[in-house]
Structures are given as C-alpha cells and as structure tokens.
Amino acid sequence: MVHLTNTLNRFGYIHGPHRIYKRMQVFRFTWHYYGRHRRCYKLAVQRLHKAWLHATRNRKMKGLLYKEIWQTRIDAACKEHGIKYFEFTESLTRQNIHLNHAVLNDLAIYEPRTFKSLCNVAKQHIVNTGLYNLTLEEPEGVFNRSMFTDELKQ
Amino acid sequence: MAFNRVKQWTTFARVWYLFDAKWQDPIISGRVLSKYLLGKNKPIYSVGSDCGDYVVVINSKEIALKDDLWRTYNYFHHTGYAKGATYTPAWEYHENDPTRIIKNCTKNALPPKIYRNSLLSRLLVFPDDKVPKDVIKNITDQIQPSMTPPKRLTEFSEDEIQNFPRLFEWPKEFIIDDLKGENNQTVKII
C-alpha cells in the first residue's frame, strides 16, 4: 500500500475510519431482528443481504397483491347491485369508460352512489346489446321487507 | 365527531345472515359461507381487517350431497397408533351429528390460517328450524341459496301429473304400480 497523500501530513500517519462506523451502518437496519442476528455483525450482515434480496423480488408482487384485493372489493360492490365483476368491467371497457381498478375501488368504498350509477350504466348497456344474460329479477326464496308492508298497514 | 363516530360504527358492524340449508350442496354452500365469514361480501374488505359477518345456518339435517357421495365419500381419521385408521362414510358421519358436514365444508373453504377457528365461531349451525329467540332477533339479512329445492313426485297433484307434457304414451300392457298403494313394488311387465 502506498499512501502518497500521507506525505502532506507533518504530524503523523492518517488512518482510515474505524470499523465500528461501518458496523453501525449495518446495525441501523437490523435493530428489529431477533436474537444474535441483531447484535453480531457477521450474522447481521448475512441476514440483511438476504432480506434485501427478498425485498427486491417482492417489490413486483406488491402491485399484483393490491390488484387482487381491489378485485375482491369491486366484486363485492357489484354483487350488491346485481351484476358480476367480469360483466361490469367488460361492459365498461366496451363503452370506452376506462376507469382504473384503483379508482373503481375508491369509488366503491367512499362514493357508493357514484358506483351504483356506474353499475346501472353497465346493466343498461348489457341489456341493450345482449352481452350477457342478466338475472335482474329477484330470486325465489328470499324474503323482502316489501312482502310484509301490506300486512303491517292492515 | 359524533357524526363520523356513528358512521364508522355502522360500516364496521357485523351483520347477521340467515342461510337455509334445505336441499343445498354443503360443498358449494361452504364456499359461499366462507366469503361471508371473511368479509369478502363488503367493499371495505382488507386482508388484515377483521370485518367478517355472522351466519346462522338452519335445516342442516336436510342437506343434499351430489351423486352417490352419501355412500362413497369417507371421512378419514387416525388415532395415531398402529392400525388406528378409521373410515366413516358420510351418511354415518351425518347421523352422528347433522351439523358436522356443513361445518367441515366451510372450514375447508377457509384459508388454512390460525384465525380460521375464530371465524368458524361466528358460524352457528342448527339441524332444524328451531332457533333460539336471542339469535333470531339479531338476524337482518338472508343469503341467497345456490340451488332451488326440487319438488318430489308425491308433492305434485294428480291434475299436474296428468297434464304434464309427454313425448309418448305408455302402451296399455305396460303397468306401473301405484307408489302410494300398498303393493309398492318395482315395475312389472305382464
């Protein structure tokens, strides 16, 4: 090793930074690990590098997982208005209503009346074009409040 | 924030559903009920949030299995010792406890996680339509049955049977025994 810049120093040999500071950088990421993996450098570095590998791999999965949740939510909201998820999305795309899954999810949760009107638009489109066979009538064997109103009035 | 507090309370309130299991396939209905227990019937569903509903199942005695499954399907159990395997057919399993098959089917439809038992505790199954009054007061809504219960031949009136559309008429020599009669036997050809 040749340290040419050390000739400028008149008062002594310039050392590099101590290893403790490099270790502190690692421990900053491993404070929440269990056991010796949080305090022993050799184990902590191994665990940290593996964790970073997992993180890079799973970053792609995050979007897919979110889409799965959005689909279940939109499906649940559609069923309340008597239409299925794939019928709803298919008819919206055919009408050039290009709404994102994220947007439809937000509408389903926070603006249910807007979502209901969207469902009505999709239903009318399906009825007009005959895309699917919609079951718009109420099924048998399900009791409604309207069945009892006549009895109550009497 | 009185308005928002009350709004929050009602959105996350657990809804009580009624499900009539008469002539229903327990495997299909288990898939349906698992969605209600998990809370997938709501647009506020999330993986971490515990937003599932209660389901009260009645008439579980009268469930219908597909094909010949009552006889062929076996429930397996092993005691852990040598030669400890037991195979109980579904009809026997059902006779011992008529609420057991539909519970098992919903359990299988739920994800195999540790919260499965807490979700199943919200599934109340009754063999008959005799449900305690405390439970009935809670119920608000009904789950749509997936199968329509079929009508038996004995339930049809004679006019309906005679006026039923048929492709051909039986010859006069062909005699069908009256099912209601005393001599209820198999079909005879004279």
Next chain:
Amino acid sequence: MLQQWHEKFKIRSCSQNVPTQLPESLKLEIQTIQSIYKEKVDENFRMGFYEKFIKDGAKGFSLRGGPFAKWRYPANKVIYRKRLVAGPEPERPRSVWSNWNYDSEIYAFAKRLNENFKEGLLRQAFIDPSYAVSEKSKLQDIGLEFDISQNNAVLAKEGENICKNYIRALLNFWYPKLPTQGVEAVVEFLTNSQSMAYISKNIGIMDLVKTQEFPVQNETLRSTLFAVIAALSQSESPIRAHLFINDFVVTQLVGKDINEIWRIENPMGLLCDELKKSGNKALPKARLIWSTGANTPTSAFVVGLYLDEKFLSKGYGETAEIAEEMAARDALRRLFGTAEENAPLPYGEKARKFSEMINSIYEKFKNSNI
C-alpha cells in the same frame, strides 16, 4: 470503560455557546446546569484550537484520527449522557441573541404578509400594556420620558370588533339559514385564545411582541393579532383587513364540521320548534329502518325520521335512542344548509369574487352593534 474515556477526554461545556446579553434569572439557571457537571472547565478547552496547537504542538492533540476515529464512539456516548443529565436548554426569547434586529424584523413582517403597514401603527400594535408600564418606570429612573398611552389596548378592541363582525357577515352570506346561536358558536370558536394564538405563533408575532412575561401567554398573542388586524385596516383599508381575516382566521374551519362546533343539547326539541316556525303542524315520527345484532353488544341501528309519511332524515347509532338523536341532528343540518353534500367554504382567489357582497352585509352588522 466509559469512565476511563470520561476522564481522558474532558468535554467542552455548553457554556461557550451562551450569548453575551442575558437576564439575571437565566444566568442563574445556566449556573445550576453547570453545577450538575461538577467539573471545572479545563484551560485547554477554554483556549480553543489554534492557541493549544501553538502551545503544545501536535502531541496529544484531541482531534487526532479524523472525524471517524475509534475514540469518538465512546466519547460521543459520554457527551450524549451528559446532555440527558443536563436536560433540555431553557426557552429563551429570540431577542436575547446578538444578531437580533427589531427594525429589520418589523420590516420583514410586513413584507412577508405582502401588506403595506404604517410603521408607527405596526410598532404600536406589538406593545403590550404591561410592557408599557414597566418600560416607563425604567426610563423614569434614567430621566427619560415614555408615552404610556402608546400600547395596543385600543387597537386590540377595534380589531376584535372588525374580526368578529366580518366572520358573522361571512357566515350569514354562506349559511343564510343558520340561526344566530350557531353563528355565535362558530365566531367564538374562531376567535378564542387557543386558535388565535396558533395563528399568531405561525405568522411570527410571538418573537415580535413586547411583553413582560415569558413564555408569552395565549391571551396576549390573541390581543396582538387583533391589534395587527386593526393596524392593517387603519393603515391601508378595511377591505384589506377583511381579506387578511379570510385568509388566516376563517381558514381554521378547514376539515372541521360546523354542526359539531355548535353543540346542540336537545336536537329533537330544536327540530320540533323549527318545524313549528315554518308552519308544519305535524311532528316528525321515528321509524326503524334497519338493525343488526340487536341482542349483542356490537349492535347497530338505523332510524329514519318521517314528516307526514315523507322522508326527512336518517341516523345511525349503537342503540335506537342514539340513532334517533342522530337522525334529528341530520334533519337540523339539512334545514340549516350545513349538510355533508353542501359545498365547502371557498378560500383564496375563489373567495375574492364574493368580497363585495360580504362587505355590504358587514356594514349592517357594524352599524347595528355601535
């Protein structure tokens, strides 16, 4: 091991950073902090970098090894523990530091708000009456005179009137159906000492105000903000002051519901009275719309109010009684035009269009109160 480091490397005390001009009460506090250290400040540290370097040379100099030397790790720990023992630094007014220039700060205050104040009025607005009394007694000892009447007491009263009347006019314009009790509740919420002190702290009045007390209390901050508003209306125009109130004071309503600021104790009684006034003889009837888990602790009820078999409002709750009360509240906010579906108050450039109409209402209020 830490104790060894502690003995080897004596740490520079925080007394070096203390500003030169200090009141006596603060000096005593700093002395007590120094007594916690129980160390005399070493001569070597008092001298500083270059003097020590000239005296002793490189030998034994503490900065050896660079900023990431091994010895700094335990030494920093010792410093950190000493800091914890000594506690946080006492709060001091900004004017204690030597780089404080009151004139330039006053100039900057006006420029920051983009307003043209008269400088004499603005200076007067920042002088609290308690400060004026004490200042006069100090100057009398020297032999100088001080005009005690030059404080913000009069300006604050004028500013309070402007502020309250303008908010009344604004609420009357946007919510014409809201009764006076509701308007007064909102005015009190906006002009109480807590919210006004929050505004004046964030504008920068807290450093500029001249008072005897420290830390500055909320009420003095409130009165100085009123005085600043009055100074603005006198120095430029009252319309300019109204825009100032619209931008800073009324914006505290963002994210807040007017129906919750005004707490109605008996909503059903108030609703019946309001309906009688409007000429309806029939009283509203409550009907259960939906309920779930009625026998459980996590029950939910939805109750609707109907007037002559027509839908009025809907309320939710844990019990039927709470739901009925909430339905009455919902009916009231629909009557007063403060329901959820109504548009929020406009701010900024959108609100400038309506300033003339609001000012015409303001003048009615101003005349009626005097």
